[in-house]
Amino acid sequence: xxxxxxxxxxxxxxxxxxxxxxxxxxxxxxxxxxxxxxxxxxxxxxxxxxxxxxxxxxxxxxxxxxxxxxxxxxxxxxxxxxxxxxxxxxxxxxxxxxxxxxxxxxxxxxxxxxxxxxxxxxxxxxxxxxxxxxxxxxxxxxxxxxxxxxxxxxxxxxxxxxxxxxxxxxxxxxxxxxxxxxxxxxxxxxxxxxxxxxxxxxxxxxxxxxxxxxxxxxxxxxxxxxxxxxxxxxxxxxxxxxxxxxxxxxxxxxxxxxxxxxxxxxxxxxxxxxxxxxxxxxxxxxxxxxxxxxxxxxxxxxxxxxxxxxxxxxxxxxxxxxxxxxxxxxxxxxxxxxxxxxxxxxxxxxxxxxxxxxxxxxxxxxxxxxxxxxxxxxxxxxxxxxxxxxxxxxxxxxxxxxxxxxxxxxxxxxxxxxxxxxxxxxxxxxxxxxxxxxxxxxxxxxxxxxxxxxxxxxxxxxxxxxxxxxxxxxxxxxxxxxxxxxxxxxxxxxxxxxxxxxxxxxxxxxxxxxxxxxxxxxxxxxxxxxxxxxxxxxxxxxxxxxxxxxxxxxxxxxxxxxxxxxxxxxxxxxxxxxxxxxxxxxxx
Amino acid sequence: xxxxxxxxxxxxxxxxxxxxxxxxxxxxxxxxxxxxxxxxxxxxxxxxxxxxxxxxxxxxxxxxxxxxxxxxxxxxxxxxxxxxxxxxxxxxxxxxxxxxxxxxxxxxxxx
Numbered sequence: 001x002x003x004x005x006x007x008x009x010x011x012x013x014x015x016x017x018x019x020x021x022x023x024x025x026x027x028x029x030x031x032x033x034x035x036x037x038x039x040x041x042x043x044x045x046x047x048x049x050x051x052x053x054x055x056x057x058x059x060x061x062x063x064x065x066x067x068x069x070x071x072x073x074x075x076x077x078x079x080x081x082x083x084x085x086x087x088x089x090x091x092x093x094x095x096x097x098x099x100x101x102x103x104x105x106x107x108x109x110x111x112x113x114x115x116x117x118x119x120x121x122x123x124x125x126x127x128x129x130x131x132x133x134x135x136x137x138x139x140x141x142x143x144x145x146x147x148x149x150x151x152x153x154x155x156x157x158x159x160x161x162x163x164x165x166x167x168x169x170x171x172x173x174x175x176x177x178x179x180x181x182x183x184x185x186x187x188x189x190x191x192x193x194x195x196x197x198x199x200x201x202x203x204x205x206x207x208x209x210x211x212x213x214x215x216x217x218x219x220x221x222x223x224x225x226x227x228x229x230x231x232x233x234x235x236x237x238x239x240x241x242x243x244x245x246x247x248x249x250x251x252x253x254x255x256x257x258x259x260x261x262x263x264x265x266x267x268x269x270x271x272x273x274x275x276x277x278x279x280x281x282x283x284x285x286x287x288x289x290x291x292x293x294x295x296x297x298x299x300x301x302x303x304x305x306x307x308x309x310x311x312x313x314x315x316x317x318x319x320x321x322x323x324x325x326x327x328x329x330x331x332x333x334x335x336x337x338x339x340x341x342x343x344x345x346x347x348x349x350x351x352x353x354x355x356x357x358x359x360x361x362x363x364x365x366x367x368x369x370x371x372x373x374x375x376x377x378x379x380x381x382x383x384x385x386x387x388x389x390x391x392x393x394x395x396x397x398x399x400x401x402x403x404x405x406x407x408x409x410x411x412x413x414x415x416x417x418x419x420x421x422x423x424x425x426x427x428x429x430x431x432x433x434x435x436x437x438x439x440x441x442x443x444x445x446x447x448x449x450x451x452x453x454x455x456x457x458x459x460x461x462x463x464x465x466x467x468x469x470x471x472x473x474x475x476x477x478x479x480x481x482x483x484x485x486x487x488x489x490x491x492x493x494x495x496x497x498x499x500x501x502x503x504x505x506x507x508x509x510x511x512x513x514x515x516x517x518x519x520x521x522x523x524x525x526x527x528x529x530x531x532x533x534x535x536x537x538x539x540x541x542x543x544x545x546x547x548x549x550x551x552x553x554x555x556x557x558x559x560x561x562x563x564x565x566x567x568x569x570x571x572x573x574x575x576x577x578x579x580x581x582x583x584x585x586x587x588x
Numbered sequence: 589x590x591x592x593x594x595x596x597x598x599x600x601x602x603x604x605x606x607x608x609x610x611x612x613x614x615x616x617x618x619x620x621x622x623x624x625x626x627x628x629x630x631x632x633x634x635x636x637x638x639x640x641x642x643x644x645x646x647x648x649x650x651x652x653x654x655x656x657x658x659x660x661x662x663x664x665x666x667x668x669x670x671x672x673x674x675x676x677x678x679x680x681x682x683x684x685x686x687x688x689x690x691x692x693x694x695x696x697x698x699x
Binding site (some may be wrong): 039052054061062063064069082110114115116117 | 612
């Protein structure tokens, strides 16, 4: 039973619960507070009158019943396993006012007359708080780790959470009239008619080397990944940003020195060139020049950081996009420009005051997730920047509790990313309820997944304290398929607390996130060598084959080479978009 | 708990003298008191998730709720629905593992 309150779906309270609340004052569950026991290993909450109580049914004296309920009104513990034994129901029916009970092993409210689970915010808050406090106390020793948050959404909802209606996929084929139109306006690729005769040794369409223009492997590696990012590729190849039309609109087509810069136009030009069928290496000089103009501080022939370049390019595409006033300019909604439509997701950050339990929740867009490989020696802790366009930095241990514990994995890093972290005494957070700075617990989770997830491994450490930089060469294992479901806000919070009330946006958002939480790896940017003298290479996965893109040289390689490579940036695309056609290389 | 609650009348001691606790009861209490039951439950939860049993049960519940309508289903309905199927579909390996754990516990507890 549910109803919408301010856009949040909360379970409707059964009449017996409402009745109970009205008769028992402002804190109807106060008596239960002392009976909440949270025990490792699972950190689950149970209800026990005494710590060592072995609950059993007061009527049939059996403790081995699967479901035991304690009446909230009189503390009687009774069994409930219909249709054979339900002394709890008997109790409820014969004692008015005693309908509400609590499952002693799950700490969940139940109405013995409606025979259904019921939810109460105050009750759930108390449970969640008890679990969190317990988790903090055992944080250093327990491996089951983190915590939970009572979620009172302090701010308003992010603007893009109006539900996007899912439209079912309908396959399309051109009719005869459309065929003619297509024929008249396309330039057939050289080998289009011989699609079935393409030998397995030929490279797939769109693979073209990029010439190094002077330490520009940082650029060619990222460009290769972008050129083969499915949604981005489709956008440009289907002429959604026409470079001729755009420049004309901006009035820059007179060839003056002050032609307006548009990185998207240069990208469009590059896509056309790379997918033209010409196999000779392409020189992205125009793109480099435009990018220099956009990122003046990085304009030099020195080696740059590939990740920095990536962020800068997305930023450049965003800034110079046609300013369409009807569209939202917020990156979070993904409607401002193609760069954000493809890469922008939303992270949720919950900060809970350890003293009173009040939680402040914020949502921030991000275009990628930066992960640490080993504990931060500088000790500066987590800092999640709230600016839009920026990647979110996160501290992550290697999997396991000590440093030499085995192979680091991407999943391990993500688990660390979404684990709750205690903000130390030097980072006290201002609690709105306590009106004072308090020690807090912070937990990140993913509110909305982007179409393409980019994971950036922080291998380059710049320590201003020690005035040195170093590179972390440690190997990171990354999967070819990745399910992001465990890192979603809904999963993180629900798995910690079971069936509690949380201000989610209803089940629909959940369901759509769950459908599309599977991702496939399609590009890996790797770095070899030292910090000051190194080389970037990109591996691309096309038609389920891997290709090594080393500046102008493209070669096919085995899976194992890719798995063994030192991943610096990994690009995953939502599986739903991982077109079947790309597995079969069929002309269509 | 509050002391001034409306407690039901304490069960008459005399009535229950004749009732012997069953072996199942005794074992259950021993398991709980030693904390072993909690550990076994965690192990079981882990195993059932790993082998996909939990997802299967979840799917069954979802299908049922979709059919009946979200507002027409109670928790008891769902428990009634999945209990027989759930019990029947537990993999033998899990049963064996747990039985083995319980068995060694009983040996060590010298029952």
